Amino acid sequence: MWIVFIGPPGAGKGTQCSRLVELLGIPHLSTGDMLRDTERDSPLGKVVASYIDVGRLAPDYLVMPIVTKRLAERDCQSGCLFDGFPRTVHQADLLGEFLTERKMRIDAVLHLHVAPNVLVDRLLKRATLQNRKDDNKETITSRLEVYRTQTAPVLEHYRGQGNVLEIDGDQSADRVFADILTALESRK
Numbered sequence: 001m002w003i004v005f006i007g008p009p010g011a012g013k014g015t016q017c018s019r020l021v022e023l024l025g026i027p028h029l030s031t032g033d034m035l036r037d038t039e040r041d042s043p044l045g046k047v048v049a050s051y052i053d054v055g056r057l058a059p060d061y062l063v064m065p066i067v068t069k070r071l072a073e074r075d076c077q078s079g080c081l082f083d084g085f086p087r088t089v090h091q092a093d094l095l096g097e098f099l100t101e102r103k104m105r106i107d108a109v110l111h112l113h114v115a116p117n118v119l120v121d122r123l124l125k126r127a128t129l130q131n132r133k134d135d136n137k138e139t140i141t142s143r144l145e146v147y148r149t150q151t152a153p154v155l156e157h158y159r160g161q162g163n164v165l166e167i168d169g170d171q172s173a174d175r176v177f178a179d180i181l182t183a184l185e186s187r188k
């Protein structure tokens, strides 16, 4: 099963993905985690950090090789859960081509929506818990703007394909997870 999780920063994608991968037995592919894993002091890591630290999207020439390398691994052959990817319509097109070449397609797009004011509070709280450099007020504003201008169009792209499942992310994590399961069940 190929699932794409789309939602603004702070919507709770990471929390829900951890629960889902356990249930579905497919790998969790978080491009944010993969980019953060590049050694910060290496030349590549420095370039990656120069985007992450200011809340801008890393360029495709950095992101796509990391994604395609991961997708070539054995555990990704029959599906995975994308978290934070695709983030632009261009990335969605590249993913579509990759899957079509392998005679596969995205089964479901989960859209986790949460009001912007709730997101800012959540992200500021997370900053104190996880010590993420990009969870500060200025970078949060930039990440939300990047989501609105570059990632929200990805939803329209998938709506055109008719496979977006809408999930209210402004509820308890348990409630959100229950809604995700109901939504996935309803599309069978």
Ligand code: AMP
Binding pocket: 009, 031, 032, 033, 035, 051, 052, 053, 055, 056, 057, 058, 059, 063, 083, 084, 085, 086, 087, 091, 134, 143
């Ligand atoms: P996340 O952990 O998903 O919130 O991502 C943290 C940061 O990593 C983002 O603000 C971007 O700078 C970068 N990033 C993550 N995924 C992507 C992607 N698919 N394309 C470009 N940049 C990304």
